[in-house]
Amino acid sequence: MDKSMMSYFIVLAVLALAPLCFSHKFQGGYLYPQFYDRSCPQVEQIVKSVVAQAVARDRRMAASLLRLHFHDCFVKGCDASLLLESNGNIISEKGSNTNRNSARGFEVIDEIKVAVEQACPHTVSCADILALAARDSTVIAGGPNWQVPLGRRDARGASIQGSNNDIPAPNNTFNTILTKFKRQGLDLVDLVALSGAHTIGNARCVSFRQRLYNQNRNGKPDFTLDRAYAYELRSQCPQSGGDQNLFFLDYATPFNFDNTYYKNILAYKGLLNSDQVLLTKNQESMQLVKQYAENMELFFDHFAKSMVKMGNISPLTGPKGEIRQYCRSINYY
Incomplete structure (x- = not known):
């Protein structure tokens, strides 16, 4: 085989392997950022x-x-x-x-x-x-x-x-939440990093009421919840009624995507049970909470990587599924 022919086959091999450098293969197809570069660049x-x-x-x-x-x-x-x-x-x-x-x-x-x-x-x-x-x-x-x-x-x-x-629920135990993550191919780092999405958004009273009044079915509030914070929450989340009343997941900087969520957890001011257990129920998780609270750059890096990982859970590719014309209904043609 002459050198020109050899070079030709080398180029073909490199092109064939190129998607592996920046994509994720699932169910016989690839996800990659450039997928719509030609078909829908805008x-x-x-x-x-x-x-x-x-x-x-x-x-x-x-x-x-x-x-x-x-x-x-x-x-x-x-x-x-x-x-x-x-x-x-x-x-x-x-x-x-x-x-x-x-x-x-x-x-x-x-x-x-x-x-x-x-x-x-x-x-x-x-x-x-x-x-x-x-x-x-x-x-x-x-x-x-x-x-x-x-x-x-x-x-x-x-x-x-x-x-x-x-889907992990606010009142799930730490082990139950971790099990639900592992079923999706996600690990403990993904769990703690992705929980940081709670640095923005709201939760309803019904999602954390038990922490204020009956955490361990003994008629008492959760001892891992700051008392002053619990008292403040009780004023808008009564023992009955007000189920849909909204509360900031991060009371300090509710609209800013930052690492204050983890600082709140360290101060025992995580709103949901699923937030606070990241500190109290697992040693490795506790260390990550502390690291993210100290280093926002590290949190951002882990969050971005975990979002890509989560976005690659069992996607439909190739001939599977469809491209819906309307997102609320399947195609009927």
């Missing part, structure tokens, strides 16, 4: 623009859009199943215990989808829109940036059972 700018407008109208929306991506990925993978409405054989995940009366931002995803369809019809999945919106929401709130691997396709079904059982 998609990232469209998503960023609509998200920025939505957050300008409602500062809570950054946390809401970030949460949608979490709640989608933990059920059947990152496939936009969360966005489907009940219809025919589909029972919407929006009615699950973890999403009912709390999941929001669906109209913003609709707005993005309309704009993207106008620019690039039948090209960009709702699952990829969720992933991009989560990243852009984080950046707008002051958090880290990262390249989002793309190429997901949309599910043609939902799982309310998965939504009820697989």
